[in-house]
Amino acid sequence: MSESSLLQCQKLSKTFPVKNRFFGKKLTLKAVDAVSFTLDKGECLGLVGESGCGKSTLGRMACGLLAPSQGEVRLFGKPLPLANAQSWAAGRLQMIFQDPFSSLNPRMTVAASVAEPLAARGVSRTERLQAAEEMLALVGLAGVGKRYPHEFSGGQRQRIAVARALMTRPEVIVCDEPVSALDASVQAQILNLLCDMQEQFAPAYLFISHDLNVVGFMCQRIMVMYLGRLLEDGPRDELFAHAAHPYTQALLSASQGSKEQAERALLQGDLPSPLHPPKGCVFHPRCPRAEEICLRQAPTWRTLGQNWRVRCHFAQS
Numbered sequence: 001m002s003e004s005s006l007l008q009c010q011k012l013s014k015t016f017p018v019k020n021r022f023f024g025k026k027l028t029l030k031a032v033d034a035v036s037f038t039l040d041k042g043e044c045l046g047l048v049g050e051s052g053c054g055k056s057t058l059g060r061m062a063c064g065l066l067a068p069s070q071g072e073v074r075l076f077g078k079p080l081p082l083a084n085a086q087s088w089a090a091g092r093l094q095m096i097f098q099d100p101f102s103s104l105n106p107r108m109t110v111a112a113s114v115a116e117p118l119a120a121r122g123v124s125r126t127e128r129l130q131a132a133e134e135m136l137a138l139v140g141l142a143g144v145g146k147r148y149p150h151e152f153s154g155g156q157r158q159r160i161a162v163a164r165a166l167m168t169r170p171e172v173i174v175c176d177e178p179v180s181a182l183d184a185s186v187q188a189q190i191l192n193l194l195c196d197m198q199e200q201f202a203p204a205y206l207f208i209s210h211d212l213n214v215v216g217f218m219c220q221r222i223m224v225m226y227l228g229r230l231l232e233d234g235p236r237d238e239l240f241a242h243a244a245h246p247y248t249q250a251l252l253s254a255s256q257g258s259k260e261q262a263e264r265a266l267l268q269g270d271l272p273s274p275l276h277p278p279k280g281c282v283f284h285p286r287c288p289r290a291e292e293i294c295l296r297q298a299p300t301w302r303t304l305g306q307n308w309r310v311r312c313h314f315a316q317s
């Protein structure tokens, strides 16, 4: 564990029991499979991958909202309890969602919603509302505290969600697709706001997105996820210049090329079901470089450079 390690996720797995739609048979879906990583103080760490690969499940476990089936999360080296207002970790981790409505009560004024995380800290109502108004001004929404969520645009609601997340001055904020529902022009404003707020309050971000361009804009380090596993994890500049994993390469060409190129690059075969992940390397059915060994043996991590690791039999440093 490095000096600046804030959050450590150790071999986190999450399984969900699901029923087969046609036969009613009980099955187990492994949404996250033995994922380990650390988040350093003040860092912005990206998590990218296609829909359904387990990003939100991992994010919710990382901030204590969901209990892992296996593995452990540590904050400052201590096991993180599940989110609860009385725990020592309360307020130190926050989450921002794609849909800000999920954290804003439509019947509460926005100042009351923003102020809510301070209630458990014994701050008086008047002081809470005052602090909420000040935070709203910092995110560019001065004097709006008495209004209700439906009076705001999607971008403004996300500003309110950012203000709410910052109220307890958390050390970690998990941002789960915070701009995916917004128009491109508004996306850039919210990303800039998140950068400004990081400069001001220094939280570490675990920044989740299916869009490599967005993650590349925000994060110095990027983890690539596929079918519940991490396949590559490295510094943004290394990954963008010479990604080592064929899946990262496919994501990159998808994010850089035209829509048609993107589809050609990614759609070599369908995304397998997480209920029946492929044996060997999970990416082998879609990998242009797959060889016989890939079908029977899962690759282990290889180190390519400082803070750069990849899971592919043929990755070379």
Ligand SMILES: Nc1ncnc2c1ncn2[C@@H]1O[C@H](COP(=O)(O)OP(=O)(O)OP(=O)(O)O)[C@@H](O)[C@H]1O
Binding pocket: 016, 017, 018, 029, 030, 031, 049, 050, 051, 052, 053, 054, 055, 056, 057, 058, 210, 274
């Ligand atoms: N409560 C649940 N019960 C059963 N299956 C679940 C549950 N939550 C998630 N899953 C399944 O776990 C897998 C991972 O889901 P998750 O929402 O973490 O993916 P994601 O990468 O965040 O996807 P998206 O980009 O669409 O948000 C999916 O196959 C999903 O259907």
Ligand code: SF4
Binding pocket: 245, 246, 247, 281, 282, 283, 284, 287, 288, 289, 290, 291, 294, 299, 311, 312, 313, 314
């Ligand atoms: S291990 Fe094989 S199948 Fe997996 S990414 Fe590398 S080359 Fe492709």
Ligand SMILES: [Mg+2]
Binding pocket: 055, 056, 057, 176
């Ligand atoms: Mg998600």
